Amino acid sequence: MQPTISIPKHWDYPRFALEQRTQQGIILGLQYYPNGTELAEQFGDGWRYALMPNKNSDELFHFQESQIQPLSPEELLSEITAEIEFYQQQIAILQQQLAAITGGSTNG
Incomplete structure (x- = not known):
């Protein structure tokens, strides 16, 4: 079941x-x-967002809605594709490590 957030009308x-x-x-x-x-x-009315510049950051920045720029479809595709490739490499490394300890090969 998806959590629900209610926003006043x-x-x-x-x-x-x-x-x-x-x-x-x-x-x-x-x-x-x-x-x-x-x-x-003090800060302006409306929505304010907390953003992390990247997943390895320990910083959090706050922006008004008007200060945020969405990614283009091409930029979003590029980011997601790069992340998928990174995790596929990590999976391959883990499969090799698992095969080394089990003495066999593992296929994903």
Whole structure:
């Protein structure tokens, strides 16, 4: 069962989704600053996003929705393809290690 998040009807719907890849990084969290609140007056009202520049980063950056640029379909395809190739190499290495300890070959 998928978890459900309810957004009040008087809030704008967020433009970006959790785990979405963007020019600035991967979205890990989002907050809404309602108009008329102290946070909205200080930082601007609307959605703010917490992004990690890359999966190996220990930094987290916060952006207003207007500061985030989505990846083009070509950039997204390139990123995902590179990640798949990386994990396929890791799987091949692990299969070789497993074959070395079991004395046989493993086929994926």
